Amino acid sequence: MAGRAAEPEVIWARPERAGRGPKPAFSRQDVVDAAVRIADADGIDAVSMRRIAADLGCGTMSLYNYVPRKEDLYELMVDAASAEYVFPERPSGDWRADMTELARQTRAIMYRHPWLTRVMTTAYGFSPNALRYLEWCLGCLAPLDVPAGLKMQLIAMVNGTVMATVRNEQAIAERARGLPWSEEEEQAVRGAYLMGQVATGRYPHLAALLAEPAAPVDADEIFAMTIARLLDSFATAGPADGTVTPA
Template identity: 40%
Template structure:
């Protein structure tokens, strides 16, 4: 999910992107659509990462000429806006808020985490503040409704949602990186030996004590839930 209230990437006109017709009005009927182009770009990013997404690669995926894509997405930044909003359509919430805003915010965060893990390129894409498209706005509307019981003003609610999204994106980015390390047993073992040596050198007593403490569950889900609880339970919603 993008940050709420973002101004978008330089050169991306939100009115042109979201409010005006997306299909050419003249000439022969195109054999592809903006939706198809965006879906192809998402598939490439899911499989190979954002660096693999180029106008030439996406054109090849849908069997179109590169120049024909520029009618729908004049540059990669615009294409990325389309991709972010396209996958945001997966963030559907059918149940209304329960009234327990902290529990509902945690549910939103877990939904975002699962969403970003399905699309590992999203945390990096969300570093740039983006213009909310229709799918993103629908999810944002739900989040604002969740926060209504807090009594906060609109700006504060938008800030909380942006803070939550930034936390999830940062955590998932770290989670993906750690998963890559765990797939390299030699590197993981080297890191463990290094920390053990540091803890035993006598110069880091606080770290040594922390490492000697009883271990908590280190499953990705449990770790995320603990971090999320500290964030949301500690939110100050005093007007």
């Protein structure tokens, strides 16, 4: 197409170095490792070729020989984080337990690398470690008698649920860090306002809910319950067409 500056390229198909010439001073992995260190310490917005070059002690322009675009760098970084999954020798045979463990690992990885929720996209779903993850998921789901397309939906929904959960938890924590008062003081004020609104009588269903004994709120328990209910919905899916039937 006239006027196009470049053609689509997959970073994984691009050779790390030309076949001739002296050995490069660094590897692509060196660049990625530096980028991850910077993002972990100061956030994804701090990641730049200039900053990476300073970390490695090299010229900024030389880094483009290893990673031509920032989008490629992000894909490499996401793949590096995905290498942190720990898989047993084989699935347990209990697909619910295996998928629950994967969800737990995903949440933990996103907490170790808070920038992941900013840059992760399905476009990066075919990197080496993403393919390793997908292959493991499909192996875990082998006992689940539903169409392959529904299994892919399950994997996507589990990942999406984990990402949404972590993003929300990160946003709450980030906001709390910027407040000039404690979280307990904030919740007390908001709770008093809520009870005042309920007392007006305009929210009878909410009033009935709040009248019930409140269960302790634990983020880990809520997360486990959310994943369990998501998996429940697939456990009742029919094998022929993927439609959901009552349990």
